[in-house]
Amino acid sequence: MLFYSAPASYAQETGDLTGLSIEELMGVKVTSVGKKAQQLSDSPAAVFVISNEDLRRSGVTSIPEALRMVPGINVARLDSNKWAVNARGFNSRFSAQLLVLIDGRSVYTPTFSGVYWEVNDVMLEDVDRIEVIRGPGATLWGANAVNGVINIITKSAEDTQGGLVSAGAGNIEKTMGAARYGGSIGGDTHWRLYAKYNDRDSFSYETGQDAGDDWDMARAGFRLDSRLNPENRLTVQGDLYTGDINQTLFLAQPSPPYMNPQAVDTDVSGGNILARWKRTISSASDIALQVYYDGYERTEDIIDEERDNIDIDFQHRFPLGRRQDIVWGVRYRFTSDEYVNSSISDMDPLEREDHLYSAFIQDEIAIVPDRLSLTLGSKFEHNDYTGTEIQPSGRLMWSAADAHKLWWSVSRAVRTPSRAETDASISYFASPPSPPIPTLLVRVNGSPEFESEELMAYEFGYRFIPMPRFSLDLAFFYNDYDRLRALAAPVQTIQPGYIQQDLILTNNNGGETYGAEAAAVFSVTDYLKLNLAYAFLDYNFEKGNVGGCPRNQFSLRPQFTLGHGLELDLWFRYVDTMEANYMFSNTGWYEVDDYLTMDLRLGWKITPDVHVDIVGQNLINSNRVEYTQEAFNQANEVEKSLFAKLTVRF
Amino acid sequence: MRFFSPFLSLKYAGCCLLIAGLLLQGPAARAAEEYAVKAAFVFNFIKFTQWPDDHFKDASSPIRLCYLGSGDSAKHFFALDGKPVGGRKIKVHQTEDLTICLNHDIIFVQNRLPQAQLNRLISSSRDRCILTIGETEGFAGRGGVINFFSADARLQFEINPGTAREKGIKLSSRLLKLAVIVE
Numbered sequence: 001m002l003f004y005s006a007p008a009s010y011a012q013e014t015g016d017l018t019g020l021s022i023e024e025l026m027g028v029k030v031t032s033v034g035k036k037a038q039q040l041s042d043s044p045a046a047v048f049v050i051s052n053e054d055l056r057r058s059g060v061t062s063i064p065e066a067l068r069m070v071p072g073i074n075v076a077r078l079d080s081n082k083w084a085v086n087a088r089g090f091n092s093r094f095s096a097q098l099l100v101l102i103d104g105r106s107v108y109t110p111t112f113s114g115v116y117w118e119v120n121d122v123m124l125e126d127v128d129r130i131e132v133i134r135g136p137g138a139t140l141w142g143a144n145a146v147n148g149v150i151n152i153i154t155k156s157a158e159d160t161q162g163g164l165v166s167a168g169a170g171n172i173e174k175t176m177g178a179a180r181y182g183g184s185i186g187g188d189t190h191w192r193l194y195a196k197y198n199d200r201d202s203f204s205y206e207t208g209q210d211a212g213d214d215w216d217m218a219r220a221g222f223r224l225d226s227r228l229n230p231e232n233r234l235t236v237q238g239d240l241y242t243g244d245i246n247q248t249l250f251l252a253q254p255s256p257p258y259m260n261p262q263a264v265d266t267d268v269s270g271g272n273i274l275a276r277w278k279r280t281i282s283s284a285s286d287i288a289l290q291v292y293y294d295g296y297e298r299t300e301d302i303i304d305e306e307r308d309n310i311d312i313d314f315q316h317r318f319p320l321g322r323r324q325d326i327v328w329g330v331r332y333r334f335t336s337d338e339y340v341n342s343s344i345s346d347m348d349p350l351e352r353e354d355h356l357y358s359a360f361i362q363d364e365i366a367i368v369p370d371r372l373s374l375t376l377g378s379k380f381e382h383n384d385y386t387g388t389e390i391q392p393s394g395r396l397m398w399s400a401a402d403a404h405k406l407w408w409s410v411s412r413a414v415r416t417p418s419r420a421e422t423d424a425s426i427s428y429f430a431s432p433p434s435p436p437i438p439t440l441l442v443r444v445n446g447s448p449e450f451e452s453e454e455l456m457a458y459e460f461g462y463r464f465i466p467m468p469r470f471s472l473d474l475a476f477f478y479n480d481y482d483r484l485r486a487l488a489a490p491v492q493t494i495q496p497g498y499i500q501q502d503l504i505l506t507n508n509n510g511g512e513t514y515g516a517e518a519a520a521v522f523s524v525t526d527y528l529k530l531n532l533a534y535a536f537l538d539y540n541f542e543k544g545n546v547g548g549c550p551r552n553q554f555s556l557r558p559q560f561t562l563g564h565g566l567e568l569d570l571w572f573r574y575v576d577t578m579e580a581n582y583m584f585s586n587t588g589w590y591e592v593d594d595y596l597t598m599d600l601r602l603g604w605k606i607t608p609d610v611h612v613d614i615v616g617q618n619l620i621n622s623n624r625v626e627y628t629q630e631a632f633n634q635a636n637e638v639e640k641s642l643f644a645k646l647t648v649r650f
Numbered sequence: 651m652r653f654f655s656p657f658l659s660l661k662y663a664g665c666c667l668l669i670a671g672l673l674l675q676g677p678a679a680r681a682a683e684e685y686a687v688k689a690a691f692v693f694n695f696i697k698f699t700q701w702p703d704d705h706f707k708d709a710s711s712p713i714r715l716c717y718l719g720s721g722d723s724a725k726h727f728f729a730l731d732g733k734p735v736g737g738r739k740i741k742v743h744q745t746e747d748l749t750i751c752l753n754h755d756i757i758f759v760q761n762r763l764p765q766a767q768l769n770r771l772i773s774s775s776r777d778r779c780i781l782t783i784g785e786t787e788g789f790a791g792r793g794g795v796i797n798f799f800s801a802d803a804r805l806q807f808e809i810n811p812g813t814a815r816e817k818g819i820k821l822s823s824r825l826l827k828l829a830v831i832v833e
Binding site: 017018020021022023025026027028029030031032156158159225230231233280281282283284319322366369370 | 733799801
């Protein structure tokens with residue numbers, strides 16, 4: 001074994017750099033002291049950035065698991081292959097209020113206005129950063145960015161040159177393998193190809209019985225970045241995936257066994273291709289055009305669906321006079337779907353094509369240069385469900401002193417109806433007869449009258465960055481919700497052999513959530529860095545609880561960088577009690593216990609190019625229910641996971 | 651049906667990868683501190699700049715570079731002090747005083763300079779034959795000659811050839827070819 005006492009850093013001092021030609025200098029990657037803190041401190045919003053280093057040191061193997069370190073984001077693993085993720089409350093498998101983008105491509109499905117986390121994956125080693133904005137990002141990102149926006153940004157091909165191969169195995173992460181190779185054509189064009197495979201084991205029910213939710217996914221893709229000339233850049237990227245997801249679904253039927261457990265083998269596959277052209281007019285002005293196609297197919301017993309999306313997005317940024325910076329853009333999105341009904345679901349119409357047109361404008365005004373700036377903007381959208389939606393916002397940023405920054409914002413955001421909320425009818429519960437009560441079948445029905453949910457958000461934040469090694473970021477919010485999704489009183493009809501109860505979706509609920517989030521980073525010494533996140537949330541809803549609102553959440557990640565290439569990373573997480581919608585409970589609610597858990601990662605850089613990771617996740621309080629799906633699935637327990645991984649770069 | 655244990659095959663693959671990693675060399679990924687790179691760029695800008703024939707006092711006058719700003723980052727520019735370019739040597743000063751700066755041939759304007767001071771610098775250097783280099787958004791559109799900005803963690807620069815011409819400064823076409831040209 002070869003030992004290196006310190007990682008060979010390729011950083012060079014000015015003396016060496018002056019030996020490079022000017023053309024070579026343009027390819028040198030620039031690092032800045034305190035750059036991350038600097039970037040964040042200029043945003044009048046609750047922003048948290050997960051860096052590539054954060055991903056590596058946390059030992060996470062998927063995007064939803066990485067989001068656990070962000071204050072205000074609630075991540076609950078429902079079973080081996082499903083997650084419920086949301087910001088500032090409302091958590092659910094079908095969380096509708098969070099917009100998620102991968103390199104500018106939306107992975108939000110209009111089927112239920114949410115994200116299928118299990119099919120959205122990237123090679124985490126090649127992620128540059130994940131930007132998480134809690135609060136409405138409506139002006140820049142449009143409708144459905146109500147509670148937050150998650151922006152996953154991968155590294156440019158220039159930054160992923162050469163080869164990387166990783167392989168790992170464990171009890172839950174049974175097999176994981178990934179390989180990437182990047183090269184260049186001339187000095188200005190770079191590319192990469194990658195492939196990855198994951199095979200994961202199943203969890204268990206509370207009874208200890210295997211839940212049959214094991215799954216495997218294979219994925220491959222490419223990226224090409226080219227500097228056509230100093231003014232023009234082109235990026236082309238694409239991915240393909242295919243997977244096999246197992247679940248045990250309980251399907252309602254008005255005959256024995258009423259809730260029929262079926263082992264379902266869900267086939268998923270999809271692909272996308274994206275092209276992005278950026279033209280730099282000056283350091284203060286640029287235009288960007290992005291076009292992409294994204295499609296997926298999913299066959300499971302709840303519903304079979306096929307969806308194709310085409311998205312065209314244009315943005316222009318330019319200065320106006322001495323004090324204003326304007327960004328505006330237009331976008332067109334086409335989505336086409338096809339469903340196959342099942343024994344429990346009825347989608348009408350089975351096929352639909354929807355068009356979305358949107359435009360936005362944002363003006364950043366320097367009221368007092370370097371000190372006070374006001375950002376006003378609005379998004380205007382026209383969709384095929386609710387017509388025109390307008391989402392304005394105003395933000396104020398005050399640099400009180402070098403180390404102290406404050407911001408305020410008021411915004412309006414809407415969450416437009418999903419396909420299921422307007423067009424679907426789903427049977428989700430059946431009970432056997434217990435005389436005098438006959439067999440009962442309960443269905444949830446969407447309605448064409450279903451409207452957009454609306455949010456008025458009032459936020460305030462404070463940032464304290466006295467020195468590069470310490471930063472504190474606080475955010476406070478008050479969210480006023482209107483027209484929230486609720487179920488109207490059931491309509492009963494007599495069917496042959498049973499009574500059918502139809503619940504219709506309405507927008508009868510409303511209420512408020514309010515809370516605070518804190519994030520602190522402290523590089524205590526060169527050997528110890530502390531990352532802290534805390535969130536508090538309280539709520540008040542008119543027509544009863546919405547579910548998924550934990551009062552307190554806490555995350556502490558001490559990172560120890562020991563000598564000889566050794567790293568020890570701990571991760572303590574606490575999530576407060578929550579109520580989850582749960583069909584299998586008499587009350588309709590599952591009381592989820594609060595929990596404190598710990599992850600541990602031991603990393604060893606054998607050489608700068610060969611790394612070994614040994615990771616243990618959920619080491620305390622394992623075998624716990626983190627959350628439940630509303631219907632179809634019984635409560636699953638998250639288990640202790642142990643795995644080892646070897647990564648080689650060449 | 652599994653015909654082999656996944657753990658066993660992975661151990662075998664792992665060993666192969668380990669040996670490969672120890673034998674093969676990775677491509678040298680060049681990364682450096684922001685101001686070290688900017689200073690190296692400025693050294694190149696000087697190489698590709700021609701001042702008017704009557705600008706320097708005599709053949710041995712130094713090329714005077716002024717770092718207008720404060721803090722540690724200036725140390726990378728001091729590494730240029732004494733370096734020869736086209737028969738002259740570079741002389742580096744750091745100051746926060748605008749009037750002292752105006753007696754130089756090149757001014758590098760740090761981005762932390764307040765707006766009001768930046769405006770004053772632009773107006774007072776307008777008629778002077780000084781190569782002004784900045785790192786503030788929009789600098790080249792407002793009276794500066796060269797301005798740094800970053801894209802994808804790499805440095806780019808914009809040049810206003812009109813402003814250079816007004817000052818009597820000639821920039822090589824090799825330099826202009828690599829820049830974003832601003833009117």
